[in-house]
Amino acid sequence: MNPTDRRDFLKTTMGVGATALAAAKALRAQAAALFPGFERLAIATSGATINVLRGGSGPPLLLLHGFPETHVMWHKIAAPLASQYTVIIPDLRGYGDSSKPPDGENHVNYSKRALALDQVETMRALGFDRFAVVGHDRGARVTWRLVAEHPAHVTRAAILDIVPLQYADLTQQRATSYFQLFFLVQPAPFPEQLIAGNPEAFLRRFVRVATPEAFAEYLRCLRDPATVHGICEEFRAAAGIDLQHFAEDRGRKIACPVLLLWGASGPVARLWDPMKIWSEFALDLRGQSVPGGHFLPEESPEETLAALLPFLEARGSAI
Numbered sequence: 618m619n620p621t622d623r624r625d626f627l628k629t630t631m632g633v634g635a636t637a638l639a640a641a642k643a644l645r646a647q648a649a650a651l652f653p654g655f656e657r658l659a660i661a662t663s664g665a666t667i668n669v670l671r672g673g674s675g676p677p678l679l680l681l682h683g684f685p686e687t688h689v690m691w692h693k694i695a696a697p698l699a700s701q702y703t704v705i706i707p708d709l710r711g712y713g714d715s716s717k718p719p720d721g722e723n724h725v726n727y728s729k730r731a732l733a734l735d736q737v738e739t740m741r742a743l744g745f746d747r748f749a750v751v752g753h754d755r756g757a758r759v760t761w762r763l764v765a766e767h768p769a770h771v772t773r774a775a776i777l778d779i780v781p782l783q784y785a786d787l788t789q790q791r792a793t794s795y796f797q798l799f800f801l802v803q804p805a806p807f808p809e810q811l812i813a814g815n816p817e818a819f820l821r822r823f824v825r826v827a828t829p830e831a832f833a834e835y836l837r838c839l840r841d842p843a844t845v846h847g848i849c850e851e852f853r854a855a856a857g858i859d860l861q862h863f864a865e866d867r868g869r870k871i872a873c874p875v876l877l878l879w880g881a882s883g884p885v886a887r888l889w890d891p892m893k894i895w896s897e898f899a900l901d902l903r904g905q906s907v908p909g910g911h912f913l914p915e916e917s918p919e920e921t922l923a924a925l926l927p928f929l930e931a932r933g934s935a936i
Contacts, residue, residue, distance in 0.1 A: 641837055644833050644834055644837045645714075645834075645837070647830050647833065647834070648689050648830065648831075648833075648834040650830075651689060651692035651830060651831070652670055652672065652692060652695055652696075652706075653696070654672050654673075654696070654699065655670040655671060655672035655695070655699070655704075655706075656670070656671050656672065657669070657670055658670075658671060658743075660707075660738075660739045660742050660743070661742075662734065662735045662738040662739060662742075663734065663738060664710070664718055664726060664731055664734065664735065665710040665715060665716045665718050665731075665735055666715065666716040667707045667708065667710065667715045667716075667735055667739050668688070668707060668708040668713055668714035668715045669688075669705060669706065669707045669708075669739060669743075670688055670695075670704075670705070670706040670707075671703070671704070671705055671706075671743065672695065672696075672699045672703075672704050672706075673698065673699025673700065673701070673702055673703050673704045674699075674702075674703055675701050675702045675703055676701075676702055676703065676748075676749065677702065677703045677705060677740065677743075677745040677747075677748035677749070678698060678702035678703065678704050678705065678748065678749050678750075678751065678929065679705045679706075679707075679736060679740060679748050679749070679750045679751070680695070680698075680704065680705070680706045680750075680751050680752075680756075681707070681709065681736070681750065681751070681752040681753065681755075681756025681757070681759050681760055682706075682708070682709065682712070682713075682753060682754075682755075682756050683752075683753040683754020683755045683756050683757070683777075683912075684754055684755045684797070684823070684848065684851075684852075685819075685820060685823055685824065685835065685839060685848060686712075686824065686827075686831075686835055686912075687708050687712055687713035687714075687834060687835060687838055688706040688707060688708050688713060689713075689831045689834045689835065690753065690827075690831070690912065690914055690915055691706050691914055692828075692831060693914060693915060693918035694914050694918045694921060694922050694925075697922055698922075698925075701926075701929075701930075702749075702929070703745075705739070705740065705743060705745075705748075707735075707736065707739060709732055709735075709755065709756065709759065709851070710726075710727070710731070710732055710735055710847070711727055711844070711846075711847025711848055711850060711851050712838070712844065712847060712848060712851075713838050713844070714838070717843045717844065717846065717847040720850050723854075723857055723858045724850050724853045724854040724857060724858055725854070725858055726850075727847065727850040727851045727853070727854040728854045728858045728859055728862065729758055729759050729761070729762035729854070729855070729859050729862070730762055730766065730858075730859075730862050732759045732762070732851070733759050733762040733763040733766060733767065734766075734767075736750075736759065736763060737763070737767050737770055740770070746770060747769070747770055747771075747772050748770065748771065748772065749771070749772050749773040749774070749775075749929055750763060750764075750771055750773070750774045750775070751774075751775040751777065751925060752774070752775070752776060752777065753777040753778065753912075753913065753914065754777070754778060754779055754911070755851065757776040757777055757778070757779045758779065758855070758859075760774050760775075760776060761776070761781065761871075761898075762859075762862070764871045764872070764873060764875075765866055765869060765871070766866075768871075768872050768873065771873050772873060773873055773874050773875075773876070773928065773929065774871065774873055774874070774875050774876070775875070775876040775877075775878065775925055775928060775929075776875060776876070776877050776878070776895070777878050777879075777913050777914075777921075778878065778879045778880055778883060778885050778911050778913060779885065780885060780889045780891055780894050780895070781894065781895070781898055782860075782863070783795060783798055784798065784855075784856060784860070788888075790888060791888050794884045794887075794888060795884070797823075797852070798852065798855075798856070801848065801849045801852035801853070802849075802852050802853045802855075802856040805846065805849065806846075808845075808849050809842065809845050809846050809849055812839070812845050813842060813845060816836060816839040816840050816845070817836055819839070820832070820835055820836055820839055824912070826909075826910070826912050826915050826916045827912070827915055828915075831915070870898055870899060870900045871898055871899040871900060871901075872900055872901075873901070874901045874903075874928070874931075875895070875899040875901060875902045875903075876903055876904060876924070876925070876928040877891055877892060877895050877899075877902060877903070877904030877905075878904065878905060878906070878907050878913060878921065878924055878925075879891050879904070879906055879907070880906065880907060880908075880909045880910040880911050880912075880913055880916070880917075881906040881907060881908050881909065882908075882909060882910050883909070883910040883911045884910075884911065885911070886906060891904065892904050903928070905924060907920045907921055907924055908920050
C-alpha cells in the first residue's frame, strides 16, 4: 500500500470508528432515557466493575436481568417500583456495560457464586446490607445463589420464569427448546464466532417482545465481542462449576419468602411443573402464572407488577 492509499485508508477507518462511537453514545443516551430520574454508577467489586442504575427511595430492591438482555429489560416497571423502593438495577458481569474479567480456571470468574458476590458487594457499597431481590432468567439463577450463600442479606426473593438445574431430567423437547444451554457452552471461540457473524439474527431468535429502543440497546451490547464471550462464559460456568457449587450445598433450602412467577404461554409452563420443582428448594414458596411468555417484565409489565407488589409489600419486619 503506497503512502497516499494508506492515508486514505486511515481516514476512512477513523471516520467509520468515529461514526460507530457516536452511534453507540446515542444508543446509550436512548437507553438512559428509558429510566428517567435514575442515576448511573460504576461500582467496583472484588472481581469486576458493575454498571448500575439507582433510582427512587424506600427499602432497597435489587433487579437482576436475564439472557441475552441487560438492565434495560426492567424499564417498563422500574419507575412504578421506584415510587416505593430504592431500586438498584445492575448489568451482570459479562453483560451490558459491566466489566468482562478473565475467565479463570473452569470459568470460575463467571460462576453464579462470583456474580452473586458482585451483587452483595454492590449493594453494600450503596449502603444496603439487607435487600429484596427480583431475578429473571439468568438473574434468577444469581438470585438462587444469593439466597443460598448470602441468606443474611436477602429479605425476599422473586424468581421469574426459570426452573433449577435445567441440565437435569432432560427430554428431547426440553433440550430443543433450550438449545442455547448446549450451544453457548461449546469451547471458545466457536459460539462467539457464529454469533459475531450476525448478532442481530441471534438476538431476534430470543427477544421478540422488546421495544425498538430496548432492542437497539441489547444489540449494541451484543455487537461487542467481549460481551458475547462474557455471556458464553456465564453459560459455560453454569454447565460446570455452578453444578459443583450446587452439589456442595445440596439439601439446603431457601429460608426467605420466595415468589415464583412464570409465563402462562412460555416454555417453563409448557415443559415443567414449576411450583412442584421449586417446592423442593424453598421453605416458604408461593407462585402464579402471568400472561405471556418468557420475558414477563417486557411482555406483561402490569400483570408482573400486580404479582410482585403484594409480595414485596408484605415485608413485615424483613427489611
